[in-house]
Amino acid sequence: MQSKRYLVCLGFLLTLLATGHLAGAQDLSEYSFCVDPGHGGSEPGAIGPTGLTEKEINLTTSLFFRDSLEAAGATIYMTRETDVTLSLAARSQLANAMTVDRCISVHHNASTNQYANYTGVHVYLDTPEIDLHMASKIVTRLDSVLNIGVVSTNCGTWGIHADNFHMVREPNMPCCLAEISFISNPAEETRLRDSTYLNTNATAMHIGLAEHMETSPEPPPPTLDVPVFHSVLNDSTGTQAVIRWFKHLEATLIGYRLYQSIDGVNWGSPILYEDSLFAGDTTVTIGGLDPEQIYYFKMVAIDTTFANPESDFSNIYCLSTTPTRPPVLIVDGFDRRSSWLSPGHPFAGFNAKSLHNLDIMFETCANEAAGNEVNLEGYDALIWILGDEGTTDETFDIREQSIVQSYLEGGGKLFVTGSEIGYDLARGTAGDQAFYRDYLKATYVGDDAGDYTVTGVSGTIFQGLSFSYGQTYPEDYPDYINASGGSTVNLIYSATRNAGVEYQGTFGSGAQEGKLIHIGFPWETIGSESVRDQIMTRVMTFFDFPTDVPGELADGSPLPGEFQLFQNYPNPFNPVTTISYQIPSKTMVTVSVYNIQGQKVSSLRREEQPAGHHTVNWDSRNDQGRPVASGIYFCLLQAGSRRFTKKMVLLR
Numbered sequence: 001m002q003s004k005r006y007l008v009c010l011g012f013l014l015t016l017l018a019t020g021h022l023a024g025a026q027d028l029s030e031y032s033f034c035v036d037p038g039h040g041g042s043e044p045g046a047i048g049p050t051g052l053t054e055k056e057i058n059l060t061t062s063l064f065f066r067d068s069l070e071a072a073g074a075t076i077y078m079t080r081e082t083d084v085t086l087s088l089a090a091r092s093q094l095a096n097a098m099t100v101d102r103c104i105s106v107h108h109n110a111s112t113n114q115y116a117n118y119t120g121v122h123v124y125l126d127t128p129e130i131d132l133h134m135a136s137k138i139v140t141r142l143d144s145v146l147n148i149g150v151v152s153t154n155c156g157t158w159g160i161h162a163d164n165f166h167m168v169r170e171p172n173m174p175c176c177l178a179e180i181s182f183i184s185n186p187a188e189e190t191r192l193r194d195s196t197y198l199n200t201n202a203t204a205m206h207i208g209l210a211e212h213m214e215t216s217p218e219p220p221p222p223t224l225d226v227p228v229f230h231s232v233l234n235d236s237t238g239t240q241a242v243i244r245w246f247k248h249l250e251a252t253l254i255g256y257r258l259y260q261s262i263d264g265v266n267w268g269s270p271i272l273y274e275d276s277l278f279a280g281d282t283t284v285t286i287g288g289l290d291p292e293q294i295y296y297f298k299m300v301a302i303d304t305t306f307a308n309p310e311s312d313f314s315n316i317y318c319l320s321t322t323p324t325r326p327p328v329l330i331v332d333g334f335d336r337r338s339s340w341l342s343p344g345h346p347f348a349g350f351n352a353k354s355l356h357n358l359d360i361m362f363e364t365c366a367n368e369a370a371g372n373e374v375n376l377e378g379y380d381a382l383i384w385i386l387g388d389e390g391t392t393d394e395t396f397d398i399r400e401q402s403i404v405q406s407y408l409e410g411g412g413k414l415f416v417t418g419s420e421i422g423y424d425l426a427r428g429t430a431g432d433q434a435f436y437r438d439y440l441k442a443t444y445v446g447d448d449a450g451d452y453t454v455t456g457v458s459g460t461i462f463q464g465l466s467f468s469y470g471q472t473y474p475e476d477y478p479d480y481i482n483a484s485g486g487s488t489v490n491l492i493y494s495a496t497r498n499a500g501v502e503y504q505g506t507f508g509s510g511a512q513e514g515k516l517i518h519i520g521f522p523w524e525t526i527g528s529e530s531v532r533d534q535i536m537t538r539v540m541t542f543f544d545f546p547t548d549v550p551g552e553l554a555d556g557s558p559l560p561g562e563f564q565l566f567q568n569y570p571n572p573f574n575p576v577t578t579i580s581y582q583i584p585s586k587t588m589v590t591v592s593v594y595n596i597q598g599q600k601v602s603s604l605r606r607e608e609q610p611a612g613h614h615t616v617n618w619d620s621r622n623d624q625g626r627p628v629a630s631g632i633y634f635c636l637l638q639a640g641s642r643r644f645t646k647k648m649v650l651l652r
């Protein structure tokens, strides 16, 4: 047996030698690869000094690469095999649909400096170890045949560059993008006209890839997708939250866990588990909530067939409880993972906090639910979150454009911020451009304002403000825009670049006056909570909400002699602590204690009280008279429409 296998191997090797495919000596038959020749058809890519196009040498090199890998037994999927135009989305979708082991894009670089010429390989921003391993093997092999050198790195390995490119971001498997050499360099362009040269480069990439497959670190185990909220809405009771989510696509899913919080920061253990939230469920109603309170929710999915049976957290959605429709709907249209890397984001909660300070009630839904199950009519204002959602995921698709149009034509008010809205719509159809111009009241100018400080324009709602943004997550391509269709620039990056517009008047064929604020960077990237509050206050004032809240300064701190909840004493405590507060006038007062899961534990007081200083004790028992466990609790004072919380620690 031993000698027979030897003979077979030798025969295989001889065949390879005879056909010039020594690179294929390593058997790759258990692997499949996606090979993506960059550009094509109407998109030539870079063009050399004498007219050689990048698309043709990318294709020739990729076909050699394919042939070489196929000779080693690999299964190859080409995104294109001819000179055709192909979107980036179509390329990554092919790789994902074929569930290949690796995806490699083939490009050649260009520079305005004709002397520039070096080899480089690109990986994604957070640079998974396995991608970096592949990139380093390929760049080393390319460098050894090209001898044009490599340049610096931003991710720890010389010659490798971490970038937010579609073809290193969107494929679900380890991937990289090679910029083999510079077509803009005259001597290099001459070499690139020689197909033998291209074949040599392809062979080098094959050897690098084969070395990677042989020595690759184990790929990370597949992760369970996070649940995706549909909406968190009130019903007519005013004390229930109706929570809906989209059906999870994992066939082996067991169920979900739901978390609840009253501040969006402190979360305890789940309030519901997979023994009551089953895989097929898409909705649950949470009862027993206090009226006119904020509640935050998030979920995980559970599937024990995964190495980590618990998914990451979903987005955070939230509401203020009310038996009538609240005036504001937060629409979450941000589901791109790019600058914000976690699968779930908390940004509806950011809006909730700022609205809460203004005593404005709200609820939350996903953009897919808006205008479908969630009727936009009846909300006084929409806050539409788009983050850095861009062209791949569409900021406003045709359906969303149409519901926003009707909403604004019907006299609605829209606050919409995001860094790629103009970028996306300006590159779209004539309809996309018209929507941007006529309804978001702006024209797109450029993709990267390059400035992270903005100033309010005199005579507009942002007059007197100057602040920075881009702290919550990196914001690398803030749009700069111009006013359009009667809007006014209200926020500027610099004397020549505008960041925001405001508009008051009718929209399209509508007869009722509506209002709009649009900013070319995401509001939630403003790192300072008090600045976010200021912006929200200006916007909501413009939207005709009463925002002159008595008894509280702009930063949320109470005025002297006004409402105040003091820190409980002692704290930590066991088992009794005293809660004290003051009220400036005769007021209906409620004092209650919540656990870290946002569930009410004890009602301490509910009565009308005169102005002055008051105290109440808590003996660390719940409403059933039973002692509660050690841990963090919140005291919540509601006095009229004002609410205050303090964190308390029970140590038994």
Ligand SMILES: [Zn+2]
Pocket (backbone or CB within 6 Å): 038, 039, 045, 046, 054, 107, 108
């Ligand atoms: Zn290219």
